[in-house]
Amino acid sequence: LSHKETNKPLLSPPLLFDFNGEICAFKIHGLEAPFEAVVLNGTSGEGQLRARGLVDCELQKEYTFIIQAHDCGAGPGGTGGKKSHKAVVHIQVNDVNEFSPVFREAQYHAAVTEGKIYDSILQVEATDQDCSPQYSQICNYQITTTNTPFAIDRNGNIRNTEKLSFDKQQQYEVLVTALDCGQKRSTESVAVHIDVKPVCKPGWQVSRGRRWCKRQGGRKMEWSGIIKGHVVPPVSCTLRKKGAI
Structure with a gap:
């Protein structure tokens, strides 16, 4: 039947x-x-x-x-x-492929650190309401956005195909579609937002307005300040001009 x-x-x-x-x-x-x-x-x-x-x-x-x-x-x-x-x-009762795949989430978000290659950044997932395994199982996912440094496998795992740079681009949006085993495509693609985080590089960062010099006799000065919320010990500095360091 x-x-x-x-x-x-x-x-x-x-x-x-x-x-x-x-x-x-x-x-x-x-x-x-x-x-x-x-x-x-x-x-x-x-x-x-x-x-x-x-x-x-x-x-x-x-x-x-x-x-x-x-x-x-x-x-x-x-x-x-x-x-x-x-x-x-x-x-x-034999099934017919009447339902299209639907993604579980309205959109997906993930964050990566620049300069790294990830095996999997995140996984998207779609479902299908058909009753038979042939038409209810999801057999493939595809990225429909062109010229993007990402790829997706048949299980919905998204990875980057090249190292990303925060200076080049801070966020990507890619569209993904799903296909069931009867090759019926989802009626709507899902948006995946991927943020690129910069690598933390060591260095000094002094809060403005929180540095000063103290006279230590003659023209020698002592410098103090706050670096990233931490008070640093005084260091010596030389007064080049009156009222300035």
């Missing part, structure tokens, strides 16, 4: 009952089953099972019910009619 198809033969070859006399009807036991059985040839006992409406693999993947044939002696509801043995029917 194909997903969401109606009035299609479900059994091949058609349903057959070996019955003395003529078959007038088939009865399905199990009112919840959305199927019906019709007689194609009463003499040969040939019948056909078909869906009474839409079937949805995402709602129910399988159906099992019992079918029974009735002769024409008194009809299906008559007390004098003869009935066949009960046959078990098992139907599996």
